[in-house]
Amino acid sequence: MTEALVLGNQESLRYFAPEAIVTLAFLAVIVFDIVTGGRKRNGTAAVAIAGLALAVVAAVPLLTARPALLFSGMIALDPFAAFFKIFICAASIVIVLISMGYRELTARFQGEFIAAMLATVLGAMLFACSVNMVMIYLTLEMLSLPSYILAGFLKGDTRSGEAGIKYAVFGAAASGAMIFGLSFLYGISGSLDLFALRDALDVRAVPTIALLIPTIFVFAGFAYKISAVPFHMWTPDVYEGTSTPITAFFSVVPKAAGFAAIARFFLSGMTRQTPDGLVAAAAIDWPFLIAIVSVLTMTLGNLASLRQNNVKRLLAYSSIAHAGYMLMGLVLLTDEGVKAVLFYLVVYALMNIGAFLVVIALSGERPREEIDDFRGLGWRMPALGLAMAVFLFSLTGLPPFAGFIGKVYLFKAVIAKEYYWLAVIGVLNSVVSLYYYVRIVKVMYLDIPAEGAGLAPISVSRMHGVVLALLAVPTVLFGIRFGVVDALTDLGRNLFLGR
C-alpha cells in the first residue's frame, strides 16, 4: 500500500467522528436518564439508537478514505477499521432494539444498561483499529470493563453475578498475560508501534523462543475475546448466566472486535510483504499455530455443543465453533482470507443474534431456555419456529441460507491457499454441527405436542417480531443474492499494512 499519512491530534479529530458520536451518545444517555428519572425508557433507547445510527453514517465515507494513522500513529484509519465501526454499531442497534422489548432489562436500570453497552461499543471500535501496543492494551480494557458490568447486570440474580465475576477474573488473567507479552515485544523492537515491530523482526535475528513466548501471551489476550480454545472456558457460563440480549451482544460485538484486533496485530506486526504475497515475518510459524488453535476451537466447540440441553449454552459452544471457522481465514495471509472472515462475521451476526432473539422472544413470562421448552414450537407458533429453523440451518451452513455462503467464502479462501487438511477438518466439523442444531429443529417440528399441553401461543412483542424479520429475511436473501455484502467486505478487507 502507498505511503500513509500520519496525522497529528487536531487533524485526526475529523476522522474520529464515529467514535466521537458514540462518546456523545454515551454521555447523552446518562444525562437523559438522570433528567427523566429513568422513566422514559424508550427515550433512552432512542437516544442510543440515534447515536449509533449517526456513527454508522459517519463511518461510511471512511470506507473509501485514504489510509492514515491517527493521533500520531495510535490508531489506523483504513477501510478495514471503517468496516468494523459500521459492523459494531449496526449490530449494537439491533441489540438495543431487542432489549427494548425485554422485560428483564427494561424493568430496572435500562439507562445504565444502555450506557454500559455504548461504552463497550466505543471500546470495541477502538480495539479494532489500534496499531500501538499500549493502545491495544488500553482499548482491550476499555472494551472489557463495561462488559464485566453487563455480564453481571442482573443484580440479585446469582447466575448473572457468577457470570460477571467469572468474566472479570478470566479477563483480568488474559489481559495480564497480554501486557506481559507486549512488554517482551517492546523489548525486541524498542518501540510500541506495530509496524516498528515488523521492521525489527525483519532485520534482527530474534531467537525463536524469545518470540514464541510473547506471541502466545499476546494471542491469549485476543483469544479470550473471541473465545478460542483454550481460552474459551468462561464463554458457556457467561453466556448462560447473563441476560439473553447481552449474551447476543457478547457473541457478536466483542468477538468481531477481537477478530479485527488479531488480524491487525498479526498482519501489521508480524507479516512481511513480498512479491509473492504476505509471509510470516517472524522466526516462528504463527499462521500454523493459529491454524492449530482454529482446529481445536471448532472441534471442541462442536463436540461440546453435542451434549448441551440448554439452548443458550448450546449456542455459546457453537459460537466457539464459529470462531474456529473464522480463524481459518486469518492463517491464510491473503486478502481473500480476510474478506472471508468479514463476510462470515456479517452472516454470523445475523443468524446468531437471530437465534438468541428466538430464545428471548420465547421467554415472555418465564425463561424458556432448555431444548425441551422448544417442543412443538413449529406447530404452536409457525412463524417463530420457521425463523428459528432458518437461523439454525444457516448456522449449520446449508444452502440456500446465508451461512452457507459464509462457509463458501471461508473454504474457498482456504482451498485457494491449498490448505486441504484444514478445509477437510472444517467441513467435517460442519457435519458434526448439523447434529446439535437439528436437535432443536427436531423438538420444534418432529415432536408434536400432546393435545392441550401448553399449546397456547406465547405472546411475542411487536418489536421482537420486527427485528426477527429484519434478521431472518437477509439470512435467506444473502443465501441467494449477496452482492451488497460482497461489495462491502471487498472494501473492508483493505487493511493498512504499514508504511
Add this chain to the structure above:
Amino acid sequence: MFDMLSVITFAPLAGALALLFVPKERRDLIRWVAAAAALVPLVLSVLVFIQFDRAKLGINDPSSFQFVVQKDWIQAFNIQYYMGIDGLSVSMILLTALLSFLCVFASFGIQKGVKGYYAMFLLLETGMMGTFCALDFFLFYVFWEVMLLPMYFLIGIWGGPRKVYAAIKFFLYTLFGSVLMLLVMLAFYFKAGHSFNMLTMMQQGMDGGTIPLFGHVFRYGQLMFVALFIGFAIKVPIFPFHTWLPDAHVEAPTAISVILAGVLLKMGTYGLLRISYPMLPEAARWFSPALAIFALINIVYGALCAMAQKDFKKLIAYSSISHMGFVLLGMASGTEQGLNGAVFQMFNHGTITAMLFLLVGVIYDRAHHRDIDGFGGLMVRMPVYAAFTSLAFFAAIGLPGLSGFISEALVLLGGFRSYQAITIICSSGIVLGAAYMLWTFQRVFLGPLNEKYKDLPEISPREIFTLVPLAAITLVLGVYPVPVLGLFQASMGQLVRVVWG
C-alpha cells in the same frame, strides 16, 4: 424462447408457495393444488421428451446441450444460472416428473399436516429437477443440498415409529457426503480458472497435478475422485455407505420411499456420470476396477440381505441396493453397452421400484404391518393387486419382455467385455433376485388365505391410477426400449469417448 427447464424446476416451488395461502382445513384443495403443481413439470417434460434432439451428444460439448438457459447469477464468484440437458439428464427429468406426479396421488392418504407435507414434497421436486438440469457446479450443489431439508422433514414428521432416528441418520450421512463434494467443487473452481461452469471444467480436465497431504504425495485427480465418490456413493448407496437406506425406507411414508428409491438414489450415479467421469477421466479409468468390485458387493450383498428380510419394505430397500449395483457395473465397464445399460437401469429401476414401494404401501395401509410371513393367500382376496404385484416382481427379477431385462442384459453384456469373472458372479444376483422375489410372492399371495385378512378390501381406483402408468412403461419398454434408450445413446457414446478415448 420459452424457458422450459426453469419452469419445470420452479413450478413445484411456486406450487409450494401457493399452498401456504390455502387454509389448512381445506385438505382436498391442498391436494389438488399440489397435483396441479406437479402436473406442470410432467406435461413440460413430456414436451421436452418429444422435442428433444436425440442425435446431439451433450456430456462435455456445450453447443449440443438443449433447452439451455445461461444467465449471470453471482458475478463476484462467476457463478451462473446455467441449465441445460443432454440425453443423460432428460431421462432423469422424465422419471422425476412422472414419479413426483404419481406420488402426489399416492400421498392422498396422509391426514396429518397435509399442507406442510405437500409444501415440502414440492420443494423436494424443485431440488431434484434443479439438480438434473444444472450445468453450473455451484447451482448443482445448491439444488443438491436443497433436497436434504424437505427429505429430513418428510421422513421425520410423516414417517413410522423410528422416524426421528432414520431422518437424522439420512441427514448426517448425506451431508457428510456433500461437504466433501463442496471442497472438490471449490478446488475445481480454482483449477478451472475461477469458474463453476461444469463444461469448462470438463474441457480443461481436472486430472493433473499432485497434492502433498500428511506426508504423502497424492495424484490430484485421484484424490478428488475419491472425495466425490464418497459423496455420491452415500447417495447410491454403495456398500459400506448403505446403512442409512433401509432405515430411511422403512420409516418413510410410501410416497417418500418411492421418491427416495426412484429418484434420489439415481442422484448418486447421475453425479458420477455428470461430474466425476467427464471431469476426471483419468481417475475414472483408474477407479473402474474398484467400481466393478463395489458393484459386485452391492449386487450380491444386497440380494442376500434382501433374502433375509422379514419386513416387506426392507426387502425392497435391499433389492434396490442390489439393482443399483448393476448401474455401477455398467459404469465400470467402460463400454457403450454397459453405460447405456447403466442409464437405462437407472430409469427402469426408478419405475419398477416405485411400483414395488407403492404396492407395499397398499398392503400396509390395509393390514398396518409389513411382515411378509404374516400374510398368505392374498391372491384370492385381491386378484387385481396380486396381478400388479406379480408384474412388478417379474420386472424386478428381469424377466424377458419387461424393461428390467433389457437394461440388466445390456449391463452384463458390457460388463463381460471388461470384467469377465466379476460379471459372471454379478449375474448370480439375478438368480438370487428371482429367489427372494418369488419366495416373497409365494408367502404373501399363495397358500391358504390367512383368516385375519379375509375381509381385506381390493386395491382402490386411486391406487390403480398410480400404478398403471408405471406398469405400462415397464411393459412397453420391455418390448420396445427405443423411446427411452434412444434418448441417451448419443450422450453415452460421447461419454465413453471422453473417458476411454
